[in-house]
Amino acid sequence: MTVLLLRLAGPLQSWGSAARFTRRTTESAPTKSGVIGLLAAAQGRRRDADLTDLSALEFGVRIDQPGTRLRDFQTAHHSGTLKAMPLSERFYLADAVFVAGVSGEAGLVQRLYEALLEPVFLPYLGRRSCPPSQPVTIAEPLDGELEQSLRETPWEASGWYRNHRDASFRRRGQSPPADVRLDLLLDSPPGPGRLPDLTLRDLPVSFDPRHRRYGLRGVRTTEARVPTAAGARSARPPHEPTSLLTPVLPVTPTTPTTPAATRTD
Template sequence: MSVLVMQLAGPLQSWGASSRFARRSTEPAPTKSGIIGLLAAAQGRQRWENLDDLAALRFGVRVDQRGTVLRDFHTAHRFTTGEALPVSERFYLADAVFVAALEGEPVLIDQLYRALLTPVFLPYLGRRSCPPSRPVDLDLHHNLTLEEALRKQKWRAACWYQRRHREASHVDLELLLEATAADGQVESLRDQPISFDPLHRRYALRGVRRDRVNVPNPAARPTHATRAARAARPDHDPTSVLGDA
């Protein structure tokens, strides 16, 4: 198995899983259906095309920067008739950063990685109004599992966010991993894509297991021992030899 790792960062993101009628909520982390849609668009697939190969991939996400929830109001029209719909509430995540990964057969994972490098349709973070602020492609692993790849990644939060936690040398991040048969009782989320056809979108339930990972903070304040070691370094003037020249 191979693993494709992506970073999802932008001013706004929105990852719906159970939205109905005039209230369109967002999950606190990217959904599998949203990421599969992003990759299918990068490959140039049409909405009515078969998704079975992409849906079979195992999905996981790490929450590097939670962001804050924003509410907006939105107007829309029916796809088939053009009839105006009621004004709806739309929810977004502002200033959030996630690391997402998909695990599957090497040939398909390689194809998806190449599609991210030269996408047919531009990627967006859940909705067309949410463009990414960083490259989505991040890493490709042929010798790690999904969980190992997510645990290995350095902390991808914004620099200002890392400095806000500079008193801590390490930070705890949440992992949301697609459950396997061995995981037993887990949470469920209706974000397993079956069809993106605009006339009949369909999603199934998917098991999700929560875990934690502890990663270094690159913006951590130096400890007393580190400062003492720096102070103990001998004075050295590399230009002193120029005096005899």
């Protein structure tokens, strides 16, 4: 199988698997429906498009930086009557970093990778108000197993988070360990003698706003030990914010012309 790994990092993320009236919660890690939606948007698929091939992809996620849960309030007014709508609660994950992965047929995975490089619709982390702060793609698709790829990928946590973690060990008089334990959440398809650790309703069937449909997905939880060495972190692309600016050509001053004298003789 071919694996595509994604870096999901941003100031805010929100990955909901259930919404009840005015309360919109978020899971502690990206959902399969949220990541499939990101990939479908990058390809330019409409909300009523068929999702069979994307939903069949194997999915997994590693929690590199869990972030903190944030609660926000939102209200709106009816455009015609100006009547206030009910106050709703919206939950987010702040300063979180995840490594998500999908695995499937090589041709499909390659097309998804190319779509992320030139997305038709810009990617976002669960909600349109949550753009990613880093490139979503980590590397080109690779051959292998999804779980093993998630275990071997370098730790993607932010620099300040690494420093905070190391400082907490030093305050206790301990040396920071050479590796970190990270939670893994993997697909757990039904089978004889196979019970999932938890179940989420995040298997997308249709994103059609007239009738959104999601199926149940079994999830297996495990743990990965990943080196913490700074050199093991995947390379970041060079950041040069002025590289896309078009230089302004200097304006050559023009010399005013003097009208020629008129002969009178």
